[in-house]
Amino acid sequence: MTENTRQLAAVGEDGLHLYTCPLCEAMCGLEIRVEDGHVAGIRPNKDDAWSHGHICPKGASLGELHEDPDRIRRPMIKVDGEWHEVDWDTAFRRCTELLQPVIAEYGISAVTAYTGNPLAHSFSLARYSGILLGLSGMPVTYSPGTVDQRPKNLSSHLMYGGWWSFPVPDIERTDLLVVMGANPAASQGSLLAAPDVMGLIGAIRKRGRVIVIDPVKTATVDRADEWLPITPGTDAALLLAISHTLFDEGLVNLGGLEPHLDGVDVVRDVVADWSPERVADATGIGAERIRALARELAGTPRAVVYGRIGTCNQEFGSLASWLVDVVNILTGHFDVPGGSMFPTPAAWSITLQPLPGLEDGAPVFGRYRTRVRGAKEVLGQVPVSCLAEEIATPGEGQIKALITVAGNPVLSTPAGHKLDEALPSLAAMISIDLWLNETTRHADVILPGCSPLEQPHHDDLILNFAINSIANYSPPVFAKPDPDAPDEWEILIRLTGLCTGTPAEDVDVAAIDDGFFDYMCFTQGLDGAEIRAHYAGTDLTGGPERTLDLTLRTGPFGDRYGQNPGGLTLEKLKAAPNGINYGPMVPRIPEVLGTSDGKIRLAPAYLLDDLPRLARRIIREPDDLVLVSRRHLRSNNSWLHNVGPLMKGRDRCTLLMHKDDAARRDLSDGDLVAVRSAGGCIKVPLELTEAIKPGVVSMPHGWGHGKPGTRLTIANASPGVNTNVLSPPDFLDEPSGNGALNGIPVEVTAVS
Numbered sequence: 001m002t003e004n005t006r007q008l009a010a011v012g013e014d015g016l017h018l019y020t021c022p023l024c025e026a027m028c029g030l031e032i033r034v035e036d037g038h039v040a041g042i043r044p045n046k047d048d049a050w051s052h053g054h055i056c057p058k059g060a061s062l063g064e065l066h067e068d069p070d071r072i073r074r075p076m077i078k079v080d081g082e083w084h085e086v087d088w089d090t091a092f093r094r095c096t097e098l099l100q101p102v103i104a105e106y107g108i109s110a111v112t113a114y115t116g117n118p119l120a121h122s123f124s125l126a127r128y129s130g131i132l133l134g135l136s137g138m139p140v141t142y143s144p145g146t147v148d149q150r151p152k153n154l155s156s157h158l159m160y161g162g163w164w165s166f167p168v169p170d171i172e173r174t175d176l177l178v179v180m181g182a183n184p185a186a187s188q189g190s191l192l193a194a195p196d197v198m199g200l201i202g203a204i205r206k207r208g209r210v211i212v213i214d215p216v217k218t219a220t221v222d223r224a225d226e227w228l229p230i231t232p233g234t235d236a237a238l239l240l241a242i243s244h245t246l247f248d249e250g251l252v253n254l255g256g257l258e259p260h261l262d263g264v265d266v267v268r269d270v271v272a273d274w275s276p277e278r279v280a281d282a283t284g285i286g287a288e289r290i291r292a293l294a295r296e297l298a299g300t301p302r303a304v305v306y307g308r309i310g311t312c313n314q315e316f317g318s319l320a321s322w323l324v325d326v327v328n329i330l331t332g333h334f335d336v337p338g339g340s341m342f343p344t345p346a347a348w349s350i351t352l353q354p355l356p357g358l359e360d361g362a363p364v365f366g367r368y369r370t371r372v373r374g375a376k377e378v379l380g381q382v383p384v385s386c387l388a389e390e391i392a393t394p395g396e397g398q399i400k401a402l403i404t405v406a407g408n409p410v411l412s413t414p415a416g417h418k419l420d421e422a423l424p425s426l427a428a429m430i431s432i433d434l435w436l437n438e439t440t441r442h443a444d445v446i447l448p449g450c451s452p453l454e455q456p457h458h459d460d461l462i463l464n465f466a467i468n469s470i471a472n473y474s475p476p477v478f479a480k481p482d483p484d485a486p487d488e489w490e491i492l493i494r495l496t497g498l499c500t501g502t503p504a505e506d507v508d509v510a511a512i513d514d515g516f517f518d519y520m521c522f523t524q525g526l527d528g529a530e531i532r533a534h535y536a537g538t539d540l541t542g543g544p545e546r547t548l549d550l551t552l553r554t555g556p557f558g559d560r561y562g563q564n565p566g567g568l569t570l571e572k573l574k575a576a577p578n579g580i581n582y583g584p585m586v587p588r589i590p591e592v593l594g595t596s597d598g599k600i601r602l603a604p605a606y607l608l609d610d611l612p613r614l615a616r617r618i619i620r621e622p623d624d625l626v627l628v629s630r631r632h633l634r635s636n637n638s639w640l641h642n643v644g645p646l647m648k649g650r651d652r653c654t655l656l657m658h659k660d661d662a663a664r665r666d667l668s669d670g671d672l673v674a675v676r677s678a679g680g681c682i683k684v685p686l687e688l689t690e691a692i693k694p695g696v697v698s699m700p701h702g703w704g705h706g707k708p709g710t711r712l713t714i715a716n717a718s719p720g721v722n723t724n725v726l727s728p729p730d731f732l733d734e735p736s737g738n739g740a741l742n743g744i745p746v747e748v749t750a751v752s
């Protein structure tokens with residue numbers, strides 16, 4: 001079937017709808033069949049210009065997610081510990097009542113926000129979170145960024161002058177893929193948006209090789225050619241030794257990149273000290289294998305190293321993130337097809353704008369320190385693990401009010417149990433969320449957005465990580481049940497206004513939206529008022545659809561409001577329900593670089609300063625047992641455990657341990673064990689395996705449901721335990737402040 005012969009149903013009508021799954025970076029095109037106003041079935045859309053028929057169980061369950069009786073559909077306020085559903089006016093008035101006195105007494109610096117992961121995938125929130133974060137006046141805000149990609153933000157900022165300019169492995173065209181610290185078989189790709197990522201990896205194996213460097217023999221390893229079990233936290237040392245070999249054996253090939261590189265000689269001098277022999281014991285990978293890997297990378301015309309969360313959420317995340325790019329650059333696999341390339345998003349994202357104060361050459365860290373722990377700011381954020389102590393510790397500057405947006409930090413962040421204890425002491429907590437979960441149960445007001453199927457979709461930030469330039473607009477499947485309910489972008493604007501002194505209920509949403517739009521126009525050299533006039537009399541008079549139209553039209557394929565006739569517009573995109581694919585990545589250096597001299601900085605001094613810490617690490621006495629994290633295809637961080645079809649199968653929240661480690665401790669499969677770290681202790685069932693490096697144990701995150709006051713019927717029936725109790729809040733990648741959630745020393749004993 002093609003789009004020409006397929007009859008598509010209108011919004012809210014029974015029949016066939018096409019919709020892009022908003023749950024992960026794979027952006028799968030779905031066919032959703034609606035009967036009697038309910039989702040009757042979800043299948044992959046084989047005609048989707050990007051995903052060509054890929055789907056996973058999560059996308060297939062969007063109907064159950066939408067229908068979840070526990071999902072919050074109307075605003076709720078808590079009075080004397082009891083929740084009440086109220087109308088929107090009452091809810092916003094309650095926000096004003098709660099927040100205004102805090103700001104009056106303590107100032108806006110007593111207010112902070114935590115903006116969570118689904119924000120990056122949401123039509124409204126992604127495009128408008130910049131308003132809350134940029135205009136509310138809150139001096140410090142928190143996000144899971146500091147337990148995710150901050151090391152990459154840092155290395156990209158220092159190397160390329162763009163904190164979200166991430167090179168992405170061109171897995172469609174490479175012949176040798178080296179995966180470090182990623183498990184795309186579960187995650188479906190991260191900072192690597194690819195359609196059917198495992199299908200593409202399978203195709204690489206047909207023409208070349210796939211090597212996975214991971215302490216765990218994951219489902220990705222099962223579909224690769226080789227597994228190199230690495231000691232957690234030592235990737236940077238391995239990459240230094242690979243770089244050493246490249247120089248040592250004359251294998252460096254800078255290709256056409258040479259004139260754009262600064263610091264090659266510095267890197268050569270630095271890596272001279274890091275021979276494979278020096279790092280072999282610490283990494284657990286033999287010197288000869290390291291040398292051979294360097295030769296293999298250098299000798300394969302199309303090869304690429306891809307590093308993801310296992311190389312970020314660890315003690316040396318910044319060094320590892322930097323060195324992944326260094327190796328790709330030194331081997332001539334950068335900015336060329338089959339190597340590591342900068343995507344060309346069809347619609348640009350506000351994150352690509354330089355952050356004020358982060359101009360090239362300005363200090364990127366240490367502009368302020370946190371009150372309690374003295375943690376340094378890096379690129380405008382401090383470790384999320386500081387939030388609990390900033391709330392709990394009295395004194396000048398104490399956090400008194402919190403706004404959470406699509407986040408569940410009680411489960412997701414290091415020592416989340418301490419945050420759980422601290423949240424009740426807040427004077428005010430407002431959550432924009434769809435569920436009453438471990439975090440939002442502490443809120444005074446919950447403001448729910450629509451279900452994904454009740455709003456349009458077009459990805460935003462994710463397009464910056466996509467291996468093709470694509471655009472794909474999905475209209476909502478269902479109409480909003482309450483047409484007067486505000487969308488999440490409007491909620492963000494009202495709370496922003498509230499932070500700056502206007503009662504939430506009185507905020508002029510359209511005026512702030514227009515101001516934001518004008519700013520976006522300004523970044524493109526356009527006059528906002530003129531462009532807005534252009535929309536008069538159309539149905540694009542505000543909100544994320546207008547913003548999307550702007551970013552499409554001023555993007556690389558856009559019509560630039562008539563200057564490039566025939567170019568992309570939202571209208572044109574809407575006429576292509578399977579999306580438009582402008583093809584694979586293209587070379588972008590030097591145009592993509594934001595450094596003042598237009599060069600790539602191969603040897604940023606701030607990162608080199610961290611090498612002595614790594615040198616101490618590799619001679620440290622090996623830990624008896626260290627903990628790493630894992631993901632599962634049917635989970636999505638903490639929040640899909642309330643979807644029945646995704647919870648089928650055996651218990652996923654187990655501690656994976658090698659059989660030999662268990663035998664040494666007299667432990668058996670299925671035993672309940674106590675896991676202790678410097679952070680705390682949890683009890684969890686043991687699962688024995690041979691598919692893990694001895695000395696390493698693994699736990700999934702996002703569990704620990706079953707808390708009183710939550711409304712998660714299915715999740716609470718299989719609660720699991722919160723592994724982040726074990727994540728010590730001060731165990732960090734020093735340069736970026738990112739949490740080290742992998743490589744945590746632990747002790748495991750039987751529970752008597």
Ligand SMILES: Nc1nc2c(c(=O)[nH]1)N[C@H]1C(S)=C(S)[C@@H](COP(=O)(O)OP(=O)(O)OC[C@H]3O[C@@H](n4cnc5c(=O)[nH]c(N)nc54)[C@H](O)[C@@H]3O)O[C@H]1N2
Pocket residue numbers: 024117148180181182183184186187188189190213214215216218230231232233234235308309310311314628629630631632633634635636637638742743
């Ligand atoms: N189904 C599903 N998909 C998801 C998510 C989800 O929860 N579920 N979450 C989404 C999010 S928010 C993100 S950020 C992405 C993450 O996507 P990925 O980066 O693919 O993350 P993981 O699947 O956790 O794989 C990380 C791997 O790193 C390994 N590792 C741990 N420590 C080290 C180390 O020191 N060195 C090396 N080399 N490896 C190490 C772990 O064993 C694990 O196999 O996934 C996204 N997609």
Ligand SMILES: Nc1nc2c(c(=O)[nH]1)N[C@H]1C(S)=C(S)[C@@H](COP(=O)(O)OP(=O)(O)OC[C@H]3O[C@@H](n4cnc5c(=O)[nH]c(N)nc54)[C@H](O)[C@@H]3O)O[C@H]1N2
Pocket residue numbers: 115116117118122144147148309313405406407408409411412413432433434435437449452488629630636637638639700701702723724727741
């Ligand atoms: N130990 C360990 N911990 C980790 C990780 C790890 O690998 N190991 N990974 C870390 C990573 S990479 C990440 S990104 C974080 C995730 O950290 P968080 O973002 O804090 O956690 P999520 O579980 O994604 O929580 C999502 C929240 O958003 C709500 N939600 C879902 N959809 C919507 C929506 O459309 N609108 C609104 N308003 N709310 C919505 C859900 O109800 C839930 O409350 O976890 C981190 N924690």
Ligand code: SF4
Pocket residue numbers: 021022023024025026027028054055056057058059060188
């Ligand atoms: S892989 Fe699954 S969760 Fe990710 S976009 Fe596709 S269907 Fe959705």
Ligand SMILES: [Mo]
Pocket residue numbers: 117144148
């Ligand atoms: Mo993440």
